[in-house]
Amino acid sequence: MLQQIYPQVPHSYQYELNKDMQIAAAHYIPTVSAGKCRQVHGHTYFINVTVAGNELDDSGFLVNFQILKKLLHDKYDHTVLNDHKEVFSDEDSNHFPTTEVVARKMWETIEQHLQTLPNSPTCLQIFVRETPTSYCIYRPKRDCSKNE
Structure with a gap:
């Protein structure tokens, strides 16, 4: 995998963990306005997950990299995303x-899992590169009045 630098989220957490992975998946966008993307087609998605927190778990991890891979790669790799009806519509x-x-x-998906952990890490962002020239970053709205 190419080493990439991802846009960073300013924060005051002590630890920041990043996990890269590739997911080969197909999808289609079920609307006429999607043009050619309305047809089933595939991508090799490049995903970066950014997790942060102040406490490590009993193993010395913020979160185990294997768990992040299981939650995303193992679920979506070599699938048609539209077939995941519990997630997409x-x-x-x-x-x-x-x-x-x-x-x-x-x-x-990641944040739901992290909320079950006693050391309380949080997912700051997910970076999804769909093509070499197109990507999206999702960051949840944060309450700026809360002290991290």
Whole structure:
């Protein structure tokens, strides 16, 4: 995998972990306005997950890299994203498997898992590169009044 520098999120956490992975998957965008993307086609997605926190777990990890890979790569690699009906929808544009929605859904998956961990890490962003020239970053809205 090419080494890449990703846009960073300013934060005051002590630890920041980044996990890169590649996911080969197909999808289609179920709307006429998607043009050629309405047809089933595939990508090799390059994903970067950024997790941060102040405490390590009993193993000395912020979060185990293998868990992040299992949550995303093992679920989506070599699949048709539209077939994941528990995640994506052909009826609601907020759930079409566009790059933006894929990034948000991946963040939701990671963050849901992180919230179960006693050391309370959080996912700061998900970077999804769909093609060599196109990518999307999802960052959740943060309450600026809270002290990290």
